Amino acid sequence: MPQRRLSRLLVPVAALALTAAAATSASAINSYNATPAPERTEVGALVAQWDNDADPTTPDRIDWVCSGTMVDRDTFLTAAHCTSDWPDGVRFYVSLHQDVQSALDAAAAAHPGDPAAVGVAVGVEGVAHTDPAYPGNGADSHDIAVVQVPSAAMAARWSFTPATLPTAGQLDQLGPQGLDATAFTVAGYGTQEARRGPGGHTHPGGGVRLKAPVGFNALNNTWIRLSMHAQQGNGGACYGDSGGPNYATIGGALVLVATTITGDVPCYATNVVYRLDAPTARAFLAPYVSLP
Template sequence: MSPKFLVPAAVAALLLTVAPSASAINTYNATPAPERTEVGALVVQWDNDGDPATPDRIDWMCSGTMVDRDTFLTAAHCTTDWPEGVRFYVSLGQNVQADLDAANAAHPGDPSAVGAAIAVEGVAHNHPDYPGNSADSKDIAVVQVPAAAVAARWSFTPATLPTANRLGELGPQGLNATPFVVAGYGTEEAKRGPGGHTHPGGGVRMKAPVTFNSLNNTWVRLGQTAPQGNGGACYGDSGGPNFATVDGKLTLVATTITGDGPCYATNVTYRLDAPVARAFLSEFVALP
């Protein structure tokens, strides 16, 4: 399995340590999510050719969630292994790809103006022990953004985080009965065509139902198979939210990290009620 990280061809050579992962939200059983205004896209500006005399590139890369007025939660694999001078932005727009297209047309060759037009610039903080290990990858990061600048552009209510070990308290039986929803900007599931599989689409905030599969100390595995009525995550959904209705309230319980390559079967997500995630987040937000 690989991270659900959208890697444009121009940057792939620079990101050899980051394997591509799962997406857009899948086309099956998925719908637009204009009401999930706390869910946003990570936009990145970077030097894609090693020549400082030529313009940087700017593109959306991953998904994430505002967990307070100035903290955007995402995945550490989205904010590491970039060239020196990388700049990170957060957009809470519903269609970040359309916003990028319009801004690029209005500001050709000026990625900084594009970033300022569509998003708010911030500072990334990765878990200091990322990439960890298979038991706990510590694949968690935040981007701190100016609260006033975000509020001036978008209206949103920050996501509710879980209390300590809430998923563990529910246990498999309780989690089987819990509604889950994944959201993000990722690409579509694999499509067969000349030259092999492609993952079209992406850049629009979508949501889809998913169902509980399994739980361990770090990970929640969620089923995204179509016959069960599920949708699911794909490339570019990394760092994005997996919500569960817990105690009658929509709660951000995990973030998308990886899954099966074609984006058909499983979304592997990082628990936010676990000790490592909570210890990291406590440096930036007030935890329940």
């Protein structure tokens, strides 16, 4: 996790490469070819409460920082770079609000100077478990984490159906032609692609759950590259979508096949996502969720 913290974790990332080291970006949904996703009730925002000035007499900061997905009634799947390298005492909340930014703004107005009350108002507090092998290496970053939340508390707040995880090696079994013909969808809360303006690029928006089509580009042992080119009818991910879902429609069913990890800096070209059907991802998830 980068040291500089903004509401969308706006931290530059290196140019994309499947052999790159573990990413520190947090990607999000672009403005083009994207639509709201109120029906994706299993997709949520990771909210963090932390001390950002080393002064215990001042209130902690609280904000949404990443995206993620409920994969059973008490397990929220996200990225390891979303849950690691925080100050001591960080607290995590899972929110399934469609518009988490508005929920945070309303809670902050109702509970000024009380970030813990804001956290409770917008989400359910949980315990993060980060892959101990993170940040791994270029072949496998191990950039995966879960936040375990009380199932009763989640059920009391939101109605959702957990995402369907893939079977072992399911993407390999589709083969190149099958992958090319597969419809992929990315979802999350992140910001939009870079806009040019005074002072350089900015990434507007963020905080609302959106979805967009993406196209298959390449597959390797632990990564998928997905195309975000607008001229091909695709949308894509940008800052704030890290940990969020990338679905594939397989046999008529929507399967959560990967999580967003990184992408190109302006968020125009490629979403690089971590495969959930790969052995290391499945080994990490096995203690927390029943795998198909």
